[in-house]
Amino acid sequence: MTQVLVAYGTRYGSTREVACTVAATLGEQGMDTDVKQAREVRSLEGYDAVVLGTPLYMGALHKDVRALLEKNRVALEHTPFALFALGPIKADDGIDGSRAQLIEALAKLPVPTPAAKAVFVGAYDPTRLGFKDKMITALPASPLHGEVAHDDRDWQAIRAWARELVEPLTRAMAPAI
Numbered sequence: 212m213t214q215v216l217v218a219y220g221t222r223y224g225s226t227r228e229v230a231c232t233v234a235a236t237l238g239e240q241g242m243d244t245d246v247k248q249a250r251e252v253r254s255l256e257g258y259d260a261v262v263l264g265t266p267l268y269m270g271a272l273h274k275d276v277r278a279l280l281e282k283n284r285v286a287l288e289h290t291p292f293a294l295f296a297l298g299p300i301k302a303d304d305g306i307d308g309s310r311a312q313l314i315e316a317l318a319k320l321p322v323p324t325p326a327a328k329a330v331f332v333g334a335y336d337p338t339r340l341g342f343k344d345k346m347i348t349a350l351p352a353s354p355l356h357g358e359v360a361h362d363d364r365d366w367q368a369i370r371a372w373a374r375e376l377v378e379p380l381t382r383a384m385a386p387a388i
């Protein structure tokens with residue numbers, strides 16, 4: 212059975228929930244999945260493919276996902292991986308800006324091109340923010356200033372992407388010699 216690691220970074224949990232849905236959907240497609248926080252991943256050994264999930268914060272990937280990519284860049288040369296990012300806090304914002312942020316952030320990292328990547332609308336709750344994020348969003352110049360809570364995550368789109376992942380991940384796997 213194909214062993215897939217689904218690893219994620221998160222501050223407030225929305226990316227973890229998406230990672231769990233991606234893993235469950237891959238499981239329905241016959242893949243054996245482990246879901247882990249990116250910072251708990253010691254090695255990619257034993258996995259045939261990897262799916263990484265990250266929120267975007269100030270245009271950057273979550274630090275744990277960045278660290279995982281950097282630490283495992285050699286293994287990722289021969290382990291197919293896909294990556295999803297949670298970006299805009301509401302569907303009305305559209306995902307083009309966040310997609311551009313993801314492409315720019317990935318280009319700065321010394322890692323191979325993912326076999327598939329996607330950006331999904333994330334979730335936002337100003338009452339749950341940590342001190343630093345509260346300070347950032349309190350600035351009148353912040354695009355999140357005055358925003359109310361939203362959760363426009365498109366579970367249908369997320370499941371559809373995960374179903375379609377099987378093909379690019381399997382295609383990118385090294386053939387057994």
Ligand SMILES: Cc1cc2nc3c(=O)[nH]c(=O)nc-3n(C[C@H](O)[C@H](O)[C@H](O)COP(=O)(O)O)c2cc1C
Binds near residue numbers: 220268270271299312
């Ligand atoms: C302080 C702050 C900065 C953010 N910056 C960005 C950003 O630059 N680009 C983006 O697309 N989304 C941004 N977001 C939205 C988050 O990526 C989104 O809320 C995501 O679902 C959070 O994931 P988490 O719950 O797993 O931490 C930001 C959110 C906060 C609170």
